[in-house]
Amino acid sequence: MNVLLLGSGGREHALAWKLAQSPLLTKLYIAPGNAGTALTGTNLPVGVNDFAAIKKLVLENQVGLVVVGPEDPLVNGIHDYFLADKALSKIPVIGPSKAGAMLEGSKDFAKKFMQRHDIPTAAFHTFSKETIEEGIELIHHTKPPYVLKADGLAAGKGVVICQDEATAVSELHALIMEERFGQASASVVIEQFLQGIELSVFILTDGISWILLPEAKDYKKIGEGDTGPNTGGMGSVSPVPFADPDFMEKVRTRIIEPTFLGLKEEGISYKGFVFFGLINVEGNPMVIEYNCRMGDPETESVIPRIRNDLLEMLIAAGNEQLSSVKMEIDPRHTATVMLVSGGYPDQYVKGKTISGLEQVSDSYLFHSGTTGDREKTLTSGGRVIAVTSYGNTMKEALEKSYVNAAKIHFDGMGYRKDIGFDVIKGTD
Numbered sequence: 001m002n003v004l005l006l007g008s009g010g011r012e013h014a015l016a017w018k019l020a021q022s023p024l025l026t027k028l029y030i031a032p033g034n035a036g037t038a039l040t041g042t043n044l045p046v047g048v049n050d051f052a053a054i055k056k057l058v059l060e061n062q063v064g065l066v067v068v069g070p071e072d073p074l075v076n077g078i079h080d081y082f083l084a085d086k087a088l089s090k091i092p093v094i095g096p097s098k099a100g101a102m103l104e105g106s107k108d109f110a111k112k113f114m115q116r117h118d119i120p121t122a123a124f125h126t127f128s129k130e131t132i133e134e135g136i137e138l139i140h141h142t143k144p145p146y147v148l149k150a151d152g153l154a155a156g157k158g159v160v161i162c163q164d165e166a167t168a169v170s171e172l173h174a175l176i177m178e179e180r181f182g183q184a185s186a187s188v189v190i191e192q193f194l195q196g197i198e199l200s201v202f203i204l205t206d207g208i209s210w211i212l213l214p215e216a217k218d219y220k221k222i223g224e225g226d227t228g229p230n231t232g233g234m235g236s237v238s239p240v241p242f243a244d245p246d247f248m249e250k251v252r253t254r255i256i257e258p259t260f261l262g263l264k265e266e267g268i269s270y271k272g273f274v275f276f277g278l279i280n281v282e283g284n285p286m287v288i289e290y291n292c293r294m295g296d297p298e299t300e301s302v303i304p305r306i307r308n309d310l311l312e313m314l315i316a317a318g319n320e321q322l323s324s325v326k327m328e329i330d331p332r333h334t335a336t337v338m339l340v341s342g343g344y345p346d347q348y349v350k351g352k353t354i355s356g357l358e359q360v361s362d363s364y365l366f367h368s369g370t371t372g373d374r375e376k377t378l379t380s381g382g383r384v385i386a387v388t389s390y391g392n393t394m395k396e397a398l399e400k401s402y403v404n405a406a407k408i409h410f411d412g413m414g415y416r417k418d419i420g421f422d423v424i425k426g427t428d
């Protein structure tokens, strides 16, 4: 089967690397891809939101399955676009319908969905231009920290946590009145601050059943010890020690199952990945956010732990036969360290030559923001390369990733030296 994978990050390189191992694969196309995905398939210069160009390449290349990496095309309705087109409607798209993608596309929708289905999450209220005064009142009558969330997609920058009233009021104003994220912040959710450790849980569903994938922990802050501004993610580890059978049973019964049944009950078509951004509040999982796709850099740690044929799994999801798939998980630990451009997550320079890639052994390199080829690879994003390793312990996996990270070089390169610090505390 020919497969088209949409996206261009480390998540997509990890998915492409795994798909390329499948005996069921004939040709793998990635649009637009990066220098890493070019090593596992054929990159095509088409944007993920250019549905007409995607249609053309699907038909020209006899693509039998489309896998959507990022959220944008899903929120923009690529699944529905395929279903509505006679020539495309039989080609399965892995990624939910526009209605399903609302779990990520609108915080207000996601919160109300959780409320309707009794899924544990922080208490919340939603405000807009008409009701901003009530939002300010709420801030004056509640205690910090204040959690403000732009309703729509804001490239991962839509959440602001404020430590005092005055900042919260001015941030609310900037989001709604000054339209910091345009239409995406026309509505803002203000929610209760939750204290706990976060983790990312993933399922794949065909709308009829679902399977649990390995969980992971992501390190979002730029600075060591979880300090400084948020990034797309500076590293990840899997498994997560506190996600023990007891905790995961709570996740299953209180969160995954009610979400799955809620979608079904509301007639929302969902074939694809659900990413549950969870927080462990004194042993009880609560939902921080839903995403309608896999996480990045979680995928770089999660995918290597899946022993199944990924293409077989995705074909089964496309054909609504996921219940026949039995997951086989690699018991080893994985650790991913993200190499980033100088200045990231603010302004950064692109086009730097990357050296040392051929020196790496015993780690996988999943490209996030690169262009060029094997001979000359250049940086082209804030997050540049994810270094992923296996280990019999988390420490061993981390050590390998760090040894190999140090062999790579580009001007301004940085990475966090403490990925997994909280997970390995007290372990060997």
Ligand code: AMP
Pocket: 122, 147, 156, 158, 159, 191, 192, 193, 194, 195, 198, 220, 277, 288, 289
């Ligand atoms: P999100 O973009 O929804 O993933 O939020 C970004 C980050 O903000 C999360 O990973 C959390 O660290 C933090 N956050 C979001 N909501 C809350 C909350 N209700 N309480 C505490 N922290 C939160």
Ligand code: GLY
Pocket: 218, 232, 233, 291, 294, 295, 296, 297, 298
């Ligand atoms: N790593 C968080 C995300 O993919 O949204």
